[in-house]
Amino acid sequence: MASQGAPNRTTQPRKQVTMxxxxxxxxxxxxxxxxxxxxxxxxxxxxGAGVVIEQDGKFLLIDRSDGLGFTVxxxxxxxxxxxxxxxxxxxxxxxxxxxxxxxxxGVYSSLKxxxxxxxxxxxxxxxxxxxxxxxxxxxxxxxxxxxEVFGHMAFDCEQMLKDYLSGHQRLS
Numbered sequence: 446m447a448s449q450g451a452p453n454r455t456t457q458p459r460k461q462v463t464m465x466x467x468x469x470x471x472x473x474x475x476x477x478x479x480x481x482x483x484x485x486x487x488x489x490x491x492x493g494a495g496v497v498i499e500q501d502g503k504f505l506l507i508d509r510s511d512g513l514g515f516t517v518x519x520x521x522x523x524x525x526x527x528x529x530x531x532x533x534x535x536x537x538x539x540x541x542x543x544x545x546x547x548x549x550x551g552v553y554s555s556l557k558x559x560x561x562x563x564x565x566x567x568x569x570x571x572x573x574x575x576x577x578x579x580x581x582x583x584x585x586x587x588x589x590x591x592x593e594v595f596g597h598m599a600f601d602c603e604q605m606l607k608d609y610l611s612g613h614q615r616l617s
Contacts, residue, residue, distance in 0.1 A: 463510045463511060463512060465582065466509070466510045466511040466582060466583065466584075467511045467512070470511055470561050471561075473561055473562060474560075474561035474562050477491070477561070477562035477563070478562070481563075490554070490562075490563040490564050490565045491521055491522075491562055491563065491564040491565070492521070492522045492528065492564070492565055492566075492567075493519060493520060493521050493522065493531075493559075493564050493565070493566040493567075494519050494520070494522060494528045494529075494531045494532045494535070494566060494567045494568070494569065495516070495517040495518055495519020495520070495532065495535070495566060495567075495568050495569070495602070495605070496517060496518055496519060496532050496536055496544060496546065496568070496569045496570065496571045497517050497550050497568060497569070497570045497571075497605060497606065497609045498517075498518070498536075498542075498544065498570075498571055498572060498573060499570075499609070500572070500573065500588070501588075502590060503588040503589055503590055504517070504588065504589060504590075504591060504594075504606060505517075505518060505540060505542070505573070505586060505587075505588060506518075506586070506587055506588070506589055506594060506602075507539055507540070507583055507584040507585070507586060507587075508584050508585045508586075508587050509583060509584040509599055510582065510583060510584040510585075511584075513599035513600075514594075514597045514598050514599040514602075515587075515589065515594045515597055515598045515599065515602065516584075516598065516599045516600060516602045517568065517602050517605055517606075518535055518536045518539045518540050518586070519531075519532060519535050519536070519539075519566070519568075520535040520538075520539075520583075521564070528567055529546055529569075532544075532546060532569055532571075533546075537576070538581055538583075539580075539581045539583050539584070539586065540576070540578060540579070540581075540586040541576045541577050541578045541579040541586070542573045542574075542575070542576035542577075542578065542586075543573070543574050543575045543576045544571045544572060544573055544574060545571050545572055545574050546569045546570070546571045547569075547570050547571050547572065548569065548570045549567065549568070549569055549570070549614060550568035550569060550570050550605055550608050550609045550614065550615070551567075551568050551605065551608050551613075551614050551615030551616065551617075552565065552566075552567050552568075552615060552616050552617065553565065553566045553567075553568065553601050553604065553605065553615065553617065554566075554617055555601060555617065558600055558601045559600050566600070566601070568605040568608075568609075570609060591606050591607075591610060594606075
């Protein structure tokens with residue numbers, strides 16, 4: 446299991462990554478808005494996917510380097526991959542873990558679920574099968590109890606955890 450302590454935010458490389466991730470998110474949002482304008486709004490939302498992993502009462506989360514808060518591991522589906530391939534790739538890149546997907550938590554399509562661009566996300570549930578923890582430019586993996594992070598989560602990841610905990614499968 447990953448280290449239980451909070452990531453050290455005082456190191457210089459971490460601050461540089463934070464600025465890089467903020468700029469990357471800002472540019473992605475601007476590029477998406479430009480495409481929306483050029484297509485007169487006739488463009489589909491981006492598709493994202495993530496996975497909720499619980500182990501010993503704690504959840505595997507990403508403490509985002511852009512300062513937006515905690516998220517479940519996941520990201521945007523690439524052009525030539527399935528949604529499930531995206532989840533497996535993103536978890537491996539962001540955390541160092543290989544996972545198995547066991548089911549669906551829900552579909553999340555609120556118009557304001559991501560402040561950078563219009564996106565729809567599918568949240569899966571799963572478990573770790575192998576690997577060792579490492580961070581990425583997106584942030585640092587950590588294990589937290591739900592009550593520790595509620596109120597400090599990015600996007601609609603808090604709703605994903607609440608749905609997982611209640612057993613409610615969201616289809617919104």
